[in-house]
Every structure is written in structure tokens, then in C-alpha cells.
Amino acid sequence: MASAATEHPKHAGKTGASLLSCREFVTLDKERLIAEQQAIVLSSSFLSRSDQKVYDDERKASNALPHRKAELETMAINLQLGGFAEPVQKIIDEHKRKLPEVSKQTVADRQWRLALHRIDLRGLAPKEIELEGTANGEAPSKQAFILEPQGIEEDIQEMLDEGAPAQQRFNEDMGLFNWAVQKFHRKVVEESGDKTWEKMLARAKALAEEKVEDDEQLPLSFQAPRYAAAAIVRDHWDDLTPDDRKWCLEMLIESLQRGMDESGDYVFMAKNMLDPSRPAAFCMPIILGKVLSADLKPVAMKGLAIALTHSTKEVIACAAQGVGVHLWQNDPGLAEYITSAMVQRTNDIDRLLKEDDKLDYVKRRGFFSITSEVNVKVRKLIEESGDVSSEEIAKLKMLGRHTRYDVDVLLALVQDPGEESFPRLIYAKSIDALVHWWNLDKRTRRESERVPHEQLLTIVERTASYALLLPTADGLKFCEPVLELVDKNFQDVAKFVQYIINAEDQLRTGAHFWALWQAFADQLKSAKWLTKLDSDYPGYDSLITAVFFGPAATSKRFHWPPLDGHAKDVDELALALPAHHRVLDEYVMFLYCMGEKSLPDAFVTLTGIVGRGDAKLLLSQSNTVFCLDRMLQQYVYGLPRMLKEKPALREAVLKLLDALVEAGSSAAYRMRDDFVTPLAG
Incomplete structure (x- = not known):
């Protein structure tokens, strides 16, 4: 609520003003502002797992929004400037009335009085600030003003004057600390020849x-x-x-x-x-x-x-x-x-x-x-x-x-495996232990056998990345204990595959990655649980999702460079798996999110899958229909000649549109009418 009111003070109105009635809300919101700016700097540290980057990036993007850099004090000023001065100022006066008399006030009380003064438009005066001129030396075309507190009470001013040297010193120290943190975590880019580090x-x-007291807080x-x-x-x-x-x-x-x-x-x-x-x-x-x-x-x-x-x-x-x-x-x-x-x-x-x-x-x-x-x-x-x-x-x-x-x-x-047997022995022991922990029945596992979830994920990530660093034959042999669990522990194996994909995104090993991917794809083709896909158990989707490079880490459509030259391998896997709506949905999501270069030829693959089963059941997922509609629209309306010049592709698109119409897609109905119209000339 505080975030929405800060972003849209005019719409928040009296409801936003009510947030100011609680002194603790204002204090906590200021602490929130400080904490979020620190989180931006420390997001995705060198100890973070690769899968945490998705969540770190989301928090980083959220914290960087303009209104997240503001606070309730900013909202109070905007409310007063937007026609809600009376309710805000009434709350400010009520806070002042509740304070003890000046002689009995603590430092915290005086600081609160200063905060109330900062947000009270009646105690602020505009001050013009100079703007930089244009590039050709002309004067700026606009004026700018800031609101400065005026008429601060004598005891408050005395408190500010006493703390000014310490505050200045704190600002200098904080400047050094912020520079050091941002530099170490590579949040700042230094130009060649930059000598800032010498000054720091x-x-x-x-x-x-200077002497540092040995207190509990550094x-x-x-x-x-x-x-x-x-x-x-x-x-x-x-x-x-x-x-x-x-x-x-x-x-x-x-x-x-x-x-x-x-x-x-x-x-x-x-x-x-x-x-x-x-x-x-x-x-x-x-x-x-x-x-x-x-x-x-x-x-x-x-x-x-x-x-x-x-x-x-x-x-x-x-x-x-x-x-x-x-x-x-x-x-x-x-x-x-x-x-x-x-x-x-x-x-x-x-x-x-x-x-x-x-x-x-x-x-x-x-x-x-x-x-x-x-x-x-x-x-x-x-x-x-x-x-x-x-x-x-x-x-x-x-x-x-x-x-x-x-x-x-x-x-x-x-x-790094290198040529040393020492690291390889440690990783061989680790992956055997990982398989052992996966095989333990989670319901009957004793306390002495448990491994913390975060610890286990770190081990999975390390071993998956290590498999990519080994030569192809050694990497396949290293992954054998995991490959053997496809039938029994498919959800754990799915996590391993996802980490291999994350590692390939960084390492770009090419053919070596695809050899490992193909090994897991081949094991998936023969998995016994594929016959149980009609059950309500959602866990069966996990390995299918992973092998089809999902879930997508972003809502944006993009091309993943490692797919170049290997997209056909994914198409072949889709055709080899049972014609089921779960398989079709994952393959469609792959094409929609990151397999754009497989189009339009992948429409033939899609038609092959739909043609092997009940079209209505295969297209029963709204997400599948939506993504297919969007991909088809791109070519039916944007590149119709490309589809119609190849008979096999034209026939595949028509069959796909027919199936979508049968599944109830109005967008496919309109596309089919346009698509059957002959090309001019």
C-alpha cells in the first residue's frame, strides 16, 4: 500500500495520508529504502547459485523503479501539492500535539520533529537552483526549484549543529565504503587510466x-x-x-x-x-x-x-x-x-x-x-x-x-578438472553421494541422513557445471549415475539438467553440451512414467520442462546462441515423445520463448505431433493455444509468401489452423480465412 501510494499519490488521496498517522510506518519505510539500495549492490554475489540470478534480477529491477527510490516523506509532500494538504497537515499537527514538552524530549523525539518539519509544506520555502546550459552554451530554457525547510526550532537547529561534524565525517566514510563495495562486486565500470582507487x-x-572501539557492531x-x-x-x-x-x-x-x-x-x-x-x-x-x-x-x-x-x-x-x-x-x-x-x-x-x-x-x-x-x-x-x-x-x-x-x-x-586426478576424485565421490541422498525416501529419512536444501542445490550446481568442463567421454561417464535415475528421481534429475543448461549459458562448450543433453533426451524417450502422463501428478512435467529448456527465465522472446546448428535435435525429441498435451505445451513454450529460428519449419513438426493424437485434447491447454496463435500470426499476416511457396509447409500450417479452430481459437479462424486466399501475382 505504501509503495502504491508513493507511486500514485493523487489516486491514494486520504488513504495515502492515513499511512502518515503511524510514526513507525514512516521510520520503517526509510529503513526499507536504505535496505533496498544495498540489495541492488549485493544482488548476485560471487557465492550466489545461477538459479538465484532470476530472483535477484527481479528484486533488482523492482528496487530500481523510480517510486522505490522515494519514501513516505516524499508522498506527504506530493499529497500536499496535489490538493490533499488539509488531511496531511492535520496528521502532522496531531503528531506534534502528542510529543512531550521540549524540555523532556529525547533525541529520537527531536529527530521525529525534524522529520515532521521536512514533510510540512507550511514550513518549506522554494529555492531556485541553477541548471546546466545546453551543449552550445545557451542558457537553460527552464527553471528548477527545491523546497528547503525554513524556521527550524532553536533546539532542533542546535542538535543539527552539534552533529554536523560527525555527519560530515560519516558521509565521507560512507562514500569510501560504498565505493569499495560497488567496486568489489563489480557494480561500477572503471575507464582505462582511472586513478580513483589511488585517492580511495x-x-x-x-x-x-584512527582508533576503533571494540564494540559488537563493526x-x-x-x-x-x-x-x-x-x-x-x-x-x-x-x-x-x-x-x-x-x-x-x-x-x-x-x-x-x-x-x-x-x-x-x-x-x-x-x-x-x-x-x-x-x-x-x-x-x-x-x-x-x-x-x-x-x-x-x-x-x-x-x-x-x-x-x-x-x-x-x-x-x-x-x-x-x-x-x-x-x-x-x-x-x-x-x-x-x-x-x-x-x-x-x-x-x-x-x-x-x-x-x-x-x-x-x-x-x-x-x-x-x-x-x-x-x-x-x-x-x-x-x-x-x-x-x-x-x-x-x-x-x-x-x-x-x-x-x-x-x-x-x-x-x-x-x-577446474584440468589433468589432475585429485579434483576428479572429489567430484566422483560427490556425485555418488548426491545420488545416494536422492535415493533416500524423503518420508522416512532420519535426521542424521538429511542434507539442507540449499546445500543440496549447491552440490547439484557444482557437479552439473563440472560435467561440462570434462572431455565429452569423461563427462558422459561422470553423469551415468544421474542418467540411471531418470525413471525413479525425475524431479531431481530435472534440476541437474537445468543447472547444466545454466552452465552452458556461461561456458558455451558447444558439441560437448549437446552430447550431454542428447544423453538425457535419450533416457527420457524410454522413461517408463511417460505412460502415466494422463495422471494428475504434476511432477512428471519437471524433466520434460527441463529438457525443453524451460521454464523460461524471462517473459521476453529471445534466441539462445547454443541452439545454432542443434535446434533440429529438439524437434526430433518432440516427435519421439508421446503425443500428449504436456509434451506439446513444453515444445510450444520452447519455440515461443527461445526457438524462434526454428520457425517456420517447426510448424511441420507441430503438425506431426498434433496429427498423432486427439487435436482437442492436445490443444486443451490455453497457454498452448495462445502461443501457437501468436507464432502463426507472425507468419500468416507478416510473411505469408514464405509459408505458401513451400507445399509441405503450407499444408502443415493449414492442418495446424484447422486443429486450432476445432479447439475453439477465434484467432485461428480468422487466420485460416486469410491464409486460404491465393497470393496475388
């Missing part, structure tokens, strides 16, 4: 010299310089002086040391990409991939050791992502050593937890105590480059009590 580095160094003066250090290290390490490199590394270490040994569910599961420890953890493997001086390398190893054994899992995940993306490319020997140490950490925690479970309940140490002990051991091991047993990977059991919660971290550590 100087500002960060000056800010970091002050901006702590966060800003350390976040800036991470952004600068990632993008400008080679441009830094030795002293600046040392300073940045110290900042990252400090970020990671804060809270590294705390314990508890809240700390372990905390999600906060605005905390500088997250980018610091990601940057440590990047630094270790550089040529480092003798004094910096042990410091960087210490930082990575802290990050990988941190008390917060998100920090560990960021460090693992950095190892998988950067360190394997720059120093595969060190990357393998780090991964081996992390496998040892997982094995040790799992072993100690099993031993702990055998003790009487009152004697058990618990997860956090055991994890803390192992973290200290592995941290020291990595810092000192100690020996790691080569048998750790062989002992790794993905189904272990703790291991299943660490699989996503282990997979992040080894994202």
Missing part, C-alpha cells in the same frame, strides 16, 4: 589510523578501509608499492582475525557480504598466486589459514571460492596442498564427531568445541606448510555426519 587508498589509510571506520583494501588488492596489486601491499595485507588479516574463533549457530551460519572478512577471504588466494617477497608470503599464508578455518562458514566459502577460481590457475601445487589440508580438516571433524556420539550425552563435547579444536590444528598446519597425508582424499566419506555439510566447500576448492 589514501583515504582508507588515513581512516585506518563501526564504519573499521569496515570501510578494510573493504577498500580488498577491492584494491584484487584489481590493482601489481600497481601497488611494497609498503601499500604490506598495508593492504595487514588490513585483510585484521578483517579475518575479528571473530575467527567465536562459536555458536548464529556465528557459524551468519550471512553478511558487507563484512570485510568476506572479500578479505576471497582475496587471500589471489595474493598467494602472485610473486611475493619473502616477508609477505608467510603473512598471506597466515591469512588464508585463518580464512579457511574461520568460525563463520560464509568466510570459509569465500576463501574456497578464491582457491578454486584463482589459485589452481596460478599455483596448482599450493592449491592441491590447501585442498588436501581442508580434506584432512573435514575427515578429522567427522571422526571426532562419531567418537563424541558414542559418549554419554552429558560428556559430549559438541560440534563447536570439536570444530574449534580441529580449526586450530589445521590453521597451524597451513601456516607452517606442514605435511598432509596423501591418504586423506581416499579416506574422505561424503556421507559422513559433518562431511555432507562441507561438500560445497570442498567442491568450491576444486572447480
Whole structure:
């Protein structure tokens, strides 16, 4: 309601004004505005799954709408300017009446009085602002005014004057922090030769010299310089002086040391990409991939050791992502050593937890105590480059009590298969574990066998992407355990196929992707449950939808480049599957959303499907009829000669129109009348 009233104040009228009657509404709406602008910056971080991008993009687009950048205070001014001044000002006066006398007012009361003053048109005065001239130097053709508060009470003005220096300082710190966050998350594009980072580095160094109180909430003066250090290290390490490199590394270490040994569910599961420890953890493997001086390398190893054994899992995940993306490319020997140490950490925690479970309940140490002990051991091991047993990977059991919660971290550590057997062994164990979890009966699964839903999806995405990175023969062999589940776990397999498609959208492996797609398509053709499509169970649609590249991530029609040269494979699959309305609907949606280049020849395929069954039943879905009507209109009215010059295509279109008319389509009825008219000349 607040959003609609802010966008359309004239239509909201007195109803919109009523929102101002609650002081908390106005305060919460301002907090909403701040939170949404932060969400725009942090949408689709490097830890997000590919399927989350759809939802992140929707929120990002929504938050970027003009009215979402306004608030109830803006609505109050617009209401007064639009003929609803009386009800708004009456509410403002009522709020003022409820406030205690000035001598008894708190800071919050004074801030509320200031907010009421800002939205009261009676206390605002217009002030002209200068507009820039035109490109040829002419004066602007319009005037612009802003409304400024006038006649602020003495105690309010005194409060503003006292807080002015602190507010100015806060604005400067926030400017540095916002720049650092946007730069690290690649929300700003820097031109070649842009030296803004040098100014920000100087500002960060000056800010970091000031004392920071060790309070529970990280002050901006702590966060800003350390976040800036991470952004600068990632993008400008080679441009830094030795002293600046040392300073940045110290900042990252400090970020990671804060809270590294705390314990508890809240700390372990905390999600906060605005905390500088997250980018610091990601940057440590990047630094270790550089040529480092003798004094910096042990410091960087210490930082990575802290990050990988941190008390917060998100920090560990960021460090693992950095190892998988950067360190394997720059120093595969060190990357393998780090991964081996992390496998040892997982094995040790799992072993100690099993031993702990055998003790009487009152004697058990618990997860956090055991994890803390192992973290200290592995941290020291990595810092000192100690020996790691080569048998750790062989002992790794993905189904272990703790291991299943660490699989996503282990997979992040080894994202590129390369020629190494080490990563392949971890992924082979992971996909076997994934199949095991899918096969467990969800209704009778014990608590000790469960894997969190988000964790499971991350594993599916990692393994699906990995299959595309392998050579074709190896990729097909890797996917065999999943292919064998098409008959039993078709919904889980569908999710795997969707992630393969998402990965291909980024990797563009070409023939390798289509070999995997064809393997799943062939398994689908022989699925036993295809004979049960007439049942009401909706789950059967999932794998059919996935193999036909749905559901579409956008309402817009587009062409997917990987389809070039392979669209016929999709047509052949549609003809090979049973003539059923569920199959037809998915194929039509594929053509409508992303298979436009298959048209108009795909009309022949569509006629072949419709001709094999009852046309009325096949076209019983309104969505199918709507999409077919739209696609046919594009050619019947726009390119009729293209359809009529080819006898087979002309006959197919006529049969398709007849079937649509029989299914009750008035649009097809009109098209058929136009289509049977001979071409002129």
C-alpha cells in the first residue's frame, strides 16, 4: 500500500495520508529504502547459485523503479501539492500535539520533529537552483526549484549543529565504503587510466589510523578501509608499492582475525557480504598466486589459514571460492596442498564427531568445541606448510555426519578438472553421494541422513557445471549415475539438467553440451512414467520442462546462441515423445520463448505431433493455444509468401489452423480465412 501510494499519490488521496498517522510506518519505510539500495549492490554475489540470478534480477529491477527510490516523506509532500494538504497537515499537527514538552524530549523525539518539519509544506520555502546550459552554451530554457525547510526550532537547529561534524565525517566514510563495495562486486565500470582507487587508498589509510572501539557492531571506520583494501588488492596489486601491499595485507588479516574463533549457530551460519572478512577471504588466494617477497608470503599464508578455518562458514566459502577460481590457475601445487589440508580438516571433524556420539550425552563435547579444536590444528598446519597425508582424499566419506555439510566447500576448492586426478576424485565421490541422498525416501529419512536444501542445490550446481568442463567421454561417464535415475528421481534429475543448461549459458562448450543433453533426451524417450502422463501428478512435467529448456527465465522472446546448428535435435525429441498435451505445451513454450529460428519449419513438426493424437485434447491447454496463435500470426499476416511457396509447409500450417479452430481459437479462424486466399501475382 505504501509503495502504491508513493507511486500514485493523487489516486491514494486520504488513504495515502492515513499511512502518515503511524510514526513507525514512516521510520520503517526509510529503513526499507536504505535496505533496498544495498540489495541492488549485493544482488548476485560471487557465492550466489545461477538459479538465484532470476530472483535477484527481479528484486533488482523492482528496487530500481523510480517510486522505490522515494519514501513516505516524499508522498506527504506530493499529497500536499496535489490538493490533499488539509488531511496531511492535520496528521502532522496531531503528531506534534502528542510529543512531550521540549524540555523532556529525547533525541529520537527531536529527530521525529525534524522529520515532521521536512514533510510540512507550511514550513518549506522554494529555492531556485541553477541548471546546466545546453551543449552550445545557451542558457537553460527552464527553471528548477527545491523546497528547503525554513524556521527550524532553536533546539532542533542546535542538535543539527552539534552533529554536523560527525555527519560530515560519516558521509565521507560512507562514500569510501560504498565505493569499495560497488567496486568489489563489480557494480561500477572503471575507464582505462582511472586513478580513483589511488585517492580511495589514501583515504582508507588515513581512516585506518584512527582508533576503533571494540564494540559488537563493526563501526564504519573499521569496515570501510578494510573493504577498500580488498577491492584494491584484487584489481590493482601489481600497481601497488611494497609498503601499500604490506598495508593492504595487514588490513585483510585484521578483517579475518575479528571473530575467527567465536562459536555458536548464529556465528557459524551468519550471512553478511558487507563484512570485510568476506572479500578479505576471497582475496587471500589471489595474493598467494602472485610473486611475493619473502616477508609477505608467510603473512598471506597466515591469512588464508585463518580464512579457511574461520568460525563463520560464509568466510570459509569465500576463501574456497578464491582457491578454486584463482589459485589452481596460478599455483596448482599450493592449491592441491590447501585442498588436501581442508580434506584432512573435514575427515578429522567427522571422526571426532562419531567418537563424541558414542559418549554419554552429558560428556559430549559438541560440534563447536570439536570444530574449534580441529580449526586450530589445521590453521597451524597451513601456516607452517606442514605435511598432509596423501591418504586423506581416499579416506574422505561424503556421507559422513559433518562431511555432507562441507561438500560445497570442498567442491568450491576444486572447480577446474584440468589433468589432475585429485579434483576428479572429489567430484566422483560427490556425485555418488548426491545420488545416494536422492535415493533416500524423503518420508522416512532420519535426521542424521538429511542434507539442507540449499546445500543440496549447491552440490547439484557444482557437479552439473563440472560435467561440462570434462572431455565429452569423461563427462558422459561422470553423469551415468544421474542418467540411471531418470525413471525413479525425475524431479531431481530435472534440476541437474537445468543447472547444466545454466552452465552452458556461461561456458558455451558447444558439441560437448549437446552430447550431454542428447544423453538425457535419450533416457527420457524410454522413461517408463511417460505412460502415466494422463495422471494428475504434476511432477512428471519437471524433466520434460527441463529438457525443453524451460521454464523460461524471462517473459521476453529471445534466441539462445547454443541452439545454432542443434535446434533440429529438439524437434526430433518432440516427435519421439508421446503425443500428449504436456509434451506439446513444453515444445510450444520452447519455440515461443527461445526457438524462434526454428520457425517456420517447426510448424511441420507441430503438425506431426498434433496429427498423432486427439487435436482437442492436445490443444486443451490455453497457454498452448495462445502461443501457437501468436507464432502463426507472425507468419500468416507478416510473411505469408514464405509459408505458401513451400507445399509441405503450407499444408502443415493449414492442418495446424484447422486443429486450432476445432479447439475453439477465434484467432485461428480468422487466420485460416486469410491464409486460404491465393497470393496475388
